[in-house]
Structure formats: C-alpha cells, structure tokens
Amino acid sequence: MIRFLEFAGRPLVFFVEECGRIMLLLLSTISWMFRPPFRIRVIFKQMEFVGVNSVIVVMITGAFTGMVLALQTYHGFRMFGGESLVGSTVALSMTRELGPVFTALMVTGRVGSAMAAELGTMKVTEQIDALNTMSVNPIQYLVMPRIIAAILMLPVLTIISDFVGIVGGYFVGVNLLKINSGIFIAKIIDIVDLEDIFNGLIKAAFFGLILSLIGCYKGISTIGGAEGVGRATTQSVVLSSVLIFISDYFLTAVMF
Amino acid sequence: MIEIIKISKSFNSQKVLDDLDLNIDPGKITVIIGQSGGGKSVLLKHIIGLIRPDSGQIIIDGIDITNLNDKKLNEVRKKFGMLFQDAALFDSMTVGENVAFPLNEHKRLSRKEINKIVDDKLNLVGLENVTHKMPSELSGGMRKRAGLARAIALDPKIVLFDEPTTGLDPIMRESIDKLIVATQERTKATFVVISHDIESTFTIAHKVAMLYQGKIVAVGTPDEIRSSNNSFVRRFIKDLRD
Numbered sequence: 336m337i338r339f340l341e342f343a344g345r346p347l348v349f350f351v352e353e354c355g356r357i358m359l360l361l362l363s364t365i366s367w368m369f370r371p372p373f374r375i376r377v378i379f380k381q382m383e384f385v386g387v388n389s390v391i392v393v394m395i396t397g398a399f400t401g402m403v404l405a406l407q408t409y410h411g412f413r414m415f416g417g418e419s420l421v422g423s424t425v426a427l428s429m430t431r432e433l434g435p436v437f438t439a440l441m442v443t444g445r446v447g448s449a450m451a452a453e454l455g456t457m458k459v460t461e462q463i464d465a466l467n468t469m470s471v472n473p474i475q476y477l478v479m480p481r482i483i484a485a486i487l488m489l490p491v492l493t494i495i496s497d498f499v500g501i502v503g504g505y506f507v508g509v510n511l512l513k514i515n516s517g518i519f520i521a522k523i524i525d526i527v528d529l530e531d532i533f534n535g536l537i538k539a540a541f542f543g544l545i546l547s548l549i550g551c552y553k554g555i556s557t558i559g560g561a562e563g564v565g566r567a568t569t570q571s572v573v574l575s576s577v578l579i580f581i582s583d584y585f586l587t588a589v590m591f
Numbered sequence: 592m593i594e595i596i597k598i599s600k601s602f603n604s605q606k607v608l609d610d611l612d613l614n615i616d617p618g619k620i621t622v623i624i625g626q627s628g629g630g631k632s633v634l635l636k637h638i639i640g641l642i643r644p645d646s647g648q649i650i651i652d653g654i655d656i657t658n659l660n661d662k663k664l665n666e667v668r669k670k671f672g673m674l675f676q677d678a679a680l681f682d683s684m685t686v687g688e689n690v691a692f693p694l695n696e697h698k699r700l701s702r703k704e705i706n707k708i709v710d711d712k713l714n715l716v717g718l719e720n721v722t723h724k725m726p727s728e729l730s731g732g733m734r735k736r737a738g739l740a741r742a743i744a745l746d747p748k749i750v751l752f753d754e755p756t757t758g759l760d761p762i763m764r765e766s767i768d769k770l771i772v773a774t775q776e777r778t779k780a781t782f783v784v785i786s787h788d789i790e791s792t793f794t795i796a797h798k799v800a801m802l803y804q805g806k807i808v809a810v811g812t813p814d815e816i817r818s819s820n821n822s823f824v825r826r827f828i829k830d831l832r833d
C-alpha cells in the first residue's frame with residue numbers, strides 16, 4: 336500500500352511542484368511589469384513576432400473551420416428545415432468557441448513552442464546567466480514582453496479567425512449550398528450578441544497567457560543541452576494545449 | 592577586493608565546494624586552476640551571485656552578496672564583466688548589438704557615442720568588420736573575443752573569465768592570453784581567470800590559486816608555485832600537464 340502511494344504520489348508531487356513554480360513565475364512577471372524600464376520596444380517586437388508568425392495559419396484554419404461547420408450544420412439542419420440557422424450557428428460557434436480555441440492551439444504550435452525553444456537555447460548556452468551578470472533581469476527582459484505580447488495579440492488573431500471563419504461559412508452556405516444570403520446574414524445579426532464575441536476574446540487573452548507562460552516557463556527551466564531544448568519545446572506544446580482545453584471548459588462555465 | 596569565506600555548495604548529494612577560502616587582490620590577474628569538473632565554473636558563478644552558496648560568504652568591496660535581494664545584487668553586478676566558457680553571446684543580435692547591449696541598458700549615451708565605444712572595444716580585442724555579423728557566423732575564437740569586448744564594454748572594475756582559451760588552437764590561445772594581459776595592464780581592473788591549462792596560467796597570472804576537491808589547496812605567484820617543494824602541488828601540476 337505504501338509502495339503504491341509512493342508510486343502514485345511521485346507524479347502528483349511533481350505536478351503540484353510544477354504548478355507552484357509556474358505560479359511563482361507568473362507572480363514574478365507581474366511584479367516586474369511595474370518596474371522600469373518598461374521594455375516597450377521589446378514588447379512591440381514580440382507582438383510582431385506573435386502576430387506575423389501566426390496570421391496566415393490562423394486564417395487558413397479559421398476559414399476551413401467555418402466552411403466545415405457550415406457543411407455539417409447544413410446537413411443536420413436540413414432534416415428539419417432549419418437551413419436558415421446555418422449562418423448563426425457558424426458565427427456563434429466561431430466567436431464563442433472555435434475561433435479562440437483553434438487560434439490558441441495554432442499559436443501554441445507556432446509561437447509557444449518557439450518561445451520554449453528560444454529561451455531554452457538561451458538557458459543552456461548561458462545567455463540567461465549572461466543577462467543576469469549584466470544586471471538585466473531575464474524575467475523582465477525575456478518573459479514579461481512575451482506574455483504581454485501574447486495576451487494582446489491572441490484576441491486580435493481571434494477576431495481575424497472569427498471573421499474569416501464566418502466568411503468561409505458564408506461561402507459554403509450561400510455560394511455552394513444556396514442558402515439565401517439575406518437570411519444567412521440576418522440570422523447572424525439576430526442571434527450573435529456582442530457579448531458572445533467579447534467573451535470569446537477574453538478567452539483568447541487568457542489562452543495567450545497560458546501558452547506564453549508555459550512556453551517561457553519550459554524555456555527558462557530547460558536543462559541538458561540541445562536534447563533538453565527539444566524536450567522543453569514538446570512539453571510546452573502538450574501542456575499548453577491540455578491547459579487550453581481544460582481552462583476553456585471552466586471559462587465557458589463561468590461566462591455563458 | 593573579493594573575499595570568499597568558507598563557502599560550501601552541493602548539488603543533490605555531490606559536494607562541489609567545501610569550506611573554500613580565497614582572497615582575490617584588486618588590480619591583479621588571479622588565475623584559478625583545477626581539473627575539469629572540479630567546480631571552477633561553479634566557484635566563478637558564486638563570485639557574481641549567479642549561484643548562492645549553501646553556507647559561507649562572498650564579500651565584494653565590503654558588501655556581502657550572499658543574501659542580497661535582486662535589486663541590490665544588480666547594483667553590485669554593475670562592477671562586473673563576465674566572459675562565459677562558450678562566450679554566451681546573444682544569438683538573436685549582431686556582434687555590435689551584443690557589445691552595445693550593456694551600454695544601452697546602463698548608460699545614457701547617444702547612438703553615436705555607443706557606436707564609438709563598440710568600435711573601440713572590438714578593436715581592442717582585435718576584431719574588425721564583424722559589427723554586423725551574427726555570432727553564429729564567427730569562429731570559436733572570434734566569439735570569445737566578442738564576448739570579451741562585451742564583458743569590458745562598461746569598463747568594469749572586475750572581469751571574470753571562464754576558460755577563455757579552452758578549445759582554441761595554440762596560436763589563438765596565445766593571442767587571447769596576450770590580449771588578457773594587455774587589457775588588464777590598460778584597465779588596471781581585477782581579473783579572475785579560470786583555467787585548466789597550466790602553461791597559459793603561468794604566463795598570465797599575478798597569482799595562482801589551485802582548486803582541488805572543493806578547496807583552494809595552494810595560493811602563490813607563478814614562481815612560488817613553480818618552485819614549490821610541496822609534493823602535493825607538484826603532483827597537481829604534473830596531473831594537469833598530462
């Protein structure tokens with residue numbers, strides 16, 4: 336029994352410790368946000384990195400998500416003559432759920448992993464120690480700008496994804512499946528509230544926090560050379576993705 | 592003046608530094624020599640507060656840095672420059688930006704003034720036409736030189752070198768050794784150099800400290816060490832030669 340507890344307990348202890356360290360990093364990042372220098376230029380550079388790196392891939396996934404949603408709901412709704420609701424279903428799903436979640440997952444893959452790899456490389460090649468020796472705090476210089484950039488850019492990317500997804504849905508619904516264009520749009524305006532969009536964007540900002548915090552955490556705690564960097568990168572993507580799904584459920588439960 | 596008083600440090604259960612004492616004279620080149628894996632880098636990182644000891648004190652110009660908070664430690668660190676074992680240049684920046692980095696962080700200077708200092712320092716270490724190159728485009732020896740230029744950009748009072756010549760060919764090794772001696776003569780700064788190369792130690796050191804099994808086992812001028820009759824010191828030198 337004791338051996339079983341030890342066996343089951345070790346990963347649990349590790350998990351709790353890991354969560355603790357991530358929270359400490361977050362607190363420390365917040366405290367560095369309010370101390371000069373404010374690193375505005377570094378933040379802008381990171382915003383560019385997060386945005387530019389992701390916009391194409393976010394548009395493609397957004398468009399096809401909207402398109403497949405239109406296709407699926409059309410076939411479902413046609414059975415009871417509800418084709419007119421296709422547009423609003425697409426728009427509601429995109430703005431509330433799929434826009435933020437898919438955007439966050441794509442950005443995790445492109446940007447969160449890059450953060451882990453970049454900071455991980457800096458860690459194992461002593462560049463982070465070098466920052467310290469030059470009296471520059473690595474959390475303020477490296478972590479804080481990335482987290483702020485991700486929190487600000489995720490909502491922007493999500494709006495793009497929402498919009499492109501709805502356009503994709505319109506294309507499939509109106510051009511291919513011949514739903515009346517006026518009805519398609521009218522139902523969207525009728526059913527989708529600003530609040531739906533807004534809550535989706537809050538989710539997106541929260542996901543931005545998760546993926547950048549985890550990416551940076553895994554990066555700066557990398558040990559063990561190039562192999563360690565690879566491990567940190569993979570772990571950051573897996574952990575961020577899982578946390579995005581879990582937090583999505585709870586955010587949805589709280590908001591809607 | 593750097594005083595290291597009875598510091599001990601263990602990683603997991605491995606004792607790396609064991610009640611180590613060492614005084615480092617200001618304005619001189621002190622070389623700490625010891626075997627690979629003997630804790631030389633760990634000792635150097637203690638001096639600049641990158642690693643905190645399990646016990647003992649490190650005193651820099653009268654300030655005990657062992658329990659300083661980040662902010663105060665950063666103040667003390669402004670006296671320092673450090674050249675890392677693999678240079679640790681920022682690989683997202685050009686060589687010029689690397690050298691300019693500490694200046695941009697800590698000095699209010701115009702771009703022109705900064706560029707001038709960057710050129711001066713790169714000249715000093717014998718690097719030309721590399722300002723706009725990325726660190727990945729440089730050879731190992733050039734990276735170390737660039738790292739040195741960055742370490743001395745702010746004209747620090749104390750410069751730490753972690754194996755500045757390891758992994759270089761003999762010609763490059765000699766030229767870096769000369770560079771260290773020349774730079775120290777010009778700046779009159781306190782240099783702490785880590786090495787496991789006994790020959791280059793004897794050429795550059797004002798004072799040699801031998802690190803063995805977590806302790807400093809012998810300290811002296813190169814002549815004192817070379818002519819020492821202590822059988823332990825002789826064996827140590829012989830081991831390093833082999």
Ligand SMILES: Nc1ncnc2c1ncn2[C@@H]1O[C@H](COP(=O)(O)OP(=O)(O)OP(=O)(O)O)[C@@H](O)[C@H]1O
Pocket residue numbers: 602603607625626627628629630631632633634676787
């Ligand atoms: N952060 C750390 N965590 C765990 N162990 C460490 C850490 N840093 C150093 N060590 C261990 O401490 C010992 C001394 O390491 P150190 O890097 O100081 O050796 P060194 O004398 O600089 O050797 P080299 O000449 O090869 O650079 C090694 O056994 C190393 O594994």
Ligand SMILES: [Mg+2]
Pocket residue numbers: 631632633676753754
């Ligand atoms: Mg070393």
